[in-house]
Amino acid sequence: MRVPRTHELDATTVHYVWDNAIPPRIEIDPGDTVVFRCRDSSDGYYRRGMTSADVARRVSKGHPLTGPVGIRGARPGDVLQVDVRELVPGDLGYTSFRPGIGLLRDDFTEPYLKLWELRGQAAELRPGMRVPLAPFLGVMGVALAEPGAHVTAPPRSNGGNMDIKQLTAGSTLYLPVWVDGALFSCGDGHAAQGDGEVCITAIETTMTATLRFRVRRDIRLAWPELETSLARPRGRHYATTGIAPDLMEAARQAVRGMIGHLVERRGLSREDAYILSSVAVDLRISEVVDAPNWVVSAFLPLDIFGT
Amino acid sequence: MRVPRTHELDATTVHYVWDNAIPPRIEIDPGDTVVFRCRDSSDGYYRRGMTSADVARRVSKGHPLTGPVGIRGARPGDVLQVDVRELVPGDLGYTSFRPGIGLLRDDFTEPYLKLWELRGQAAELRPGMRVPLAPFLGVMGVALAEPGAHVTAPPRSNGGNMDIKQLTAGSTLYLPVWVDGALFSCGDGHAAQGDGEVCITAIETTMTATLRFRVRRDIRLAWPELETSLARPRGRHYATTGIAPDLMEAARQAVRGMIGHLVERRGLSREDAYILSSVAVDLRISEVVDAPNWVVSAFLPLDIFGT
Numbered sequence: 001m002r003v004p005r006t007h008e009l010d011a012t013t014v015h016y017v018w019d020n021a022i023p024p025r026i027e028i029d030p031g032d033t034v035v036f037r038c039r040d041s042s043d044g045y046y047r048r049g050m051t052s053a054d055v056a057r058r059v060s061k062g063h064p065l066t067g068p069v070g071i072r073g074a075r076p077g078d079v080l081q082v083d084v085r086e087l088v089p090g091d092l093g094y095t096s097f098r099p100g101i102g103l104l105r106d107d108f109t110e111p112y113l114k115l116w117e118l119r120g121q122a123a124e125l126r127p128g129m130r131v132p133l134a135p136f137l138g139v140m141g142v143a144l145a146e147p148g149a150h151v152t153a154p155p156r157s158n159g160g161n162m163d164i165k166q167l168t169a170g171s172t173l174y175l176p177v178w179v180d181g182a183l184f185s186c187g188d189g190h191a192a193q194g195d196g197e198v199c200i201t202a203i204e205t206t207m208t209a210t211l212r213f214r215v216r217r218d219i220r221l222a223w224p225e226l227e228t229s230l231a232r233p234r235g236r237h238y239a240t241t242g243i244a245p246d247l248m249e250a251a252r253q254a255v256r257g258m259i260g261h262l263v264e265r266r267g268l269s270r271e272d273a274y275i276l277s278s279v280a281v282d283l284r285i286s287e288v289v290d291a292p293n294w295v296v297s298a299f300l301p302l303d304i305f306g307t
Numbered sequence: 308m309r310v311p312r313t314h315e316l317d318a319t320t321v322h323y324v325w326d327n328a329i330p331p332r333i334e335i336d337p338g339d340t341v342v343f344r345c346r347d348s349s350d351g352y353y354r355r356g357m358t359s360a361d362v363a364r365r366v367s368k369g370h371p372l373t374g375p376v377g378i379r380g381a382r383p384g385d386v387l388q389v390d391v392r393e394l395v396p397g398d399l400g401y402t403s404f405r406p407g408i409g410l411l412r413d414d415f416t417e418p419y420l421k422l423w424e425l426r427g428q429a430a431e432l433r434p435g436m437r438v439p440l441a442p443f444l445g446v447m448g449v450a451l452a453e454p455g456a457h458v459t460a461p462p463r464s465n466g467g468n469m470d471i472k473q474l475t476a477g478s479t480l481y482l483p484v485w486v487d488g489a490l491f492s493c494g495d496g497h498a499a500q501g502d503g504e505v506c507i508t509a510i511e512t513t514m515t516a517t518l519r520f521r522v523r524r525d526i527r528l529a530w531p532e533l534e535t536s537l538a539r540p541r542g543r544h545y546a547t548t549g550i551a552p553d554l555m556e557a558a559r560q561a562v563r564g565m566i567g568h569l570v571e572r573r574g575l576s577r578e579d580a581y582i583l584s585s586v587a588v589d590l591r592i593s594e595v596v597d598a599p600n601w602v603v604s605a606f607l608p609l610d611i612f613g614t
Contacts, residue, residue: 196593196594295469
C-alpha cells in the first residue's frame with residue numbers, strides 16, 4: 001500500500017495562460033498533497049508605499065499561476081477532487097479598481113488603490129472598521145480540452161477564476177477533467193471577498209495553499225461543484241436591493257445603493273465604499289421569477305463596525 | 308405622551324392589485340403595531356388531498372393582500388420603517404410549479420404540487436429530508452405613485468413581491484413612501500424559501516404577521532433596504548456552479564446542476580429536486596466582473612439530510 005506523499009511547489013515558475021501544452025512541473029499520485037506557493041494577482045507589483053497613481057502604470061499579463069501539477073491516471077471524463085486543507089495568506093494585501101472594468105465601470109472613472117495589513121484575524125479599512133479574513137484561492141483549475149493559450153480572466157468549465165469565496169480551508173472542489181493528467185494550477189490568493197467581487201479585486205495577497213488531490217470516477221460533472229462550510233457566522237446585516245428586469249442591472253442598482261448607504265450612514269468616501277462592497281458585501285439573488293422584475297440584494301455584515 | 312397601540316386586521320377583506328385609490332382599512336399613528344392575518348398566495352385554493360392535477364385548474368387574481376394601512380403623517384419622500392416583530396405560519400403549506408413560468412420553464416412541462424405539514428420546526432420533503440422553517444412575508448409594500456391598478460407579481464420601488472427570505476422576525480424593512488399615508492399592505496406568507504425561489508413558489512402558507520411602523524425623515528431612499536440577522540446557521544453546504552456570459556443563464560445552469568445532483572446523489576425525483584431547490588437552495592452571485600463569464604453558485608444546506 002502506497003503512503004500518500006506531500007510535495008512542494010514554489011512560485012519561482014508561473015504561467016499566465018491556460019494552455020494544455022504546458023508540461024507539468026511535477027507529477028503526483030492520487031491521494032497526494034501539494035503545498036503551492038502562489039504569487040498575488042499583481043505578480044508582486046504592489047508594495048507598501050504605493051498609491052492610486054501606481055494602478056494606472058501596472059500592465060497585467062494574466063494571473064500568475066503555480067503549476068501545472070499532473071495527477072497520474074486522471075483522464076477526460078473523470079472528476080478531480082481537490083480538498084482545501086490549509087490556506088495561509090501573506091502579510092500585505094491590496095484592493096484596486098481602474099476605469100473600464102468592474103461592475104460599476106461607469107461610476108468610477110479614476111484608478112484607486114487600497115493597501116491592507118494582514119497580520120491579524122481581520123484587515124482594517126479604517127479605525128473601527130475591520131473586515132474578517134476568510135482566505136481562499138480565486139483561481140483553481142485544470143487544463144482545458146481546447147488547444148492553445150486561453151486568458152485566465154474568465155472562469156470556464158475547467159474552473160479557473162471562479163472567485164467563489166466559500167472555497168475556504170475545509171472545503172472541497174470538484175473539477176471535471178478535460179486532458180490526461182488533469183494539469184491543475186492555482187493562484188489569485190484572496191484574504192477576504194464578498195459574493196460578487198464587484199470592483200474586480202478582493203483583498204489580493206500571496207498564498208501558501210495546501211491541497212490534496214483525488215481522482216473520482218463515481219461521479220460525472222460538466223461544470224465545477226463544491227462542498228463547503230459557510231465561512232461567515234450568522235449575524236446582523238444591512239442590505240440594499242436592486243429591482244430590475246435584468247440581473248446585471250439589478251446587481252448594479254444594489255451595489256449603488258450600498259455605496260450610497262456607506263457614504264451617507266458610515267462616512268466612507270465613495271471609493272472606500274466601493275472597495276468595501278467588493279471585499280465584504282455579498283450579492284444574493286433574492287428572486288428570479290417574479291416577472292418582469294428580479295431582485296438582487298447586497299448584504300453588508302455589521303460586525304465590520306464592531307456592533 | 309401617546310401610548311403606542313396594537314391593531315388587528317383580519318383576512319376577510321383583501322385586495323389583489325396595487326392601486327393607490329384603495330382606501331385604507333385602518334389608519335394608525337407612527338409607533339403603532341398591526342397584527343395582520345394574511346391568506347396564502349393561492350387565496351385558500353389548496354387544501355389537503357389535492358394533487359398535481361389541481362394546479363392547472365387554479366386561476367390566480369394576484370396575491371391576496373391584507374391592507375392597506377394608512378400611517379398618519381407619512382408623506383412622499385419619507386421612509387416607512389417596518390419592524391417585523393413576529394411571524395406565525397399556518398399548519399399547511401404548498402409548493403407548486405406549472406409550465407411557462409419559473410426559472411426552468413423549458414425543463415418542466417407538467418404542473419406539480421407538493422403539500423407540506425408545518426406543525427414543527429421543519430417541513431418534511433420525505434423521511435430524512437427536512438427543510439427548517441424560517442417564515443417571512445413574500446409581499447410587503449406601499450402604494451405606488453402611479454395611479455391605476457398594478458399587478459402584484461413584480462416587485463417595484465414600493466417593495467411588494469420582493470421575496471427576500473431574510474425578512475424574518477427581528478428584521479426591519481425600509482420602504483420609500485410614494486403617497487400620503489404610505490398605504491401599506493402585505494401577504495404571500497412563506498414558511499421557507501431559498502434565495503431565488505426558482506420554481507416560483509416557496510413553502511406557501513397563511514401567516515399571522517405582527518409589524519410595527521415608524522416614519523423616518525432622517526433617511527432618503529429610492530429603493531427598499533433592510534436590516535436582518537441571517538436566518539440560517541452556518542453549516543456544511545453543497546454547491547453547484549453556473550458559468551456563463553449572462554447571469555440568468557448562469558442561474559439556470561447552477562439550478563440544473565443542483566437538480567442533477569439531487570436526483571443522482573440523493574435519489575429525488577426531478578420534480579422534488581426542483582421544489583427543494585426553490586424552498587431551500589440559495590443563489591449567490593460569486594463574481595460578476597471576470598468578463599466575459601459570470602458565476603452564480605447554488606448552495607444546498609446539508610442539514611436538510613440530518614448530516
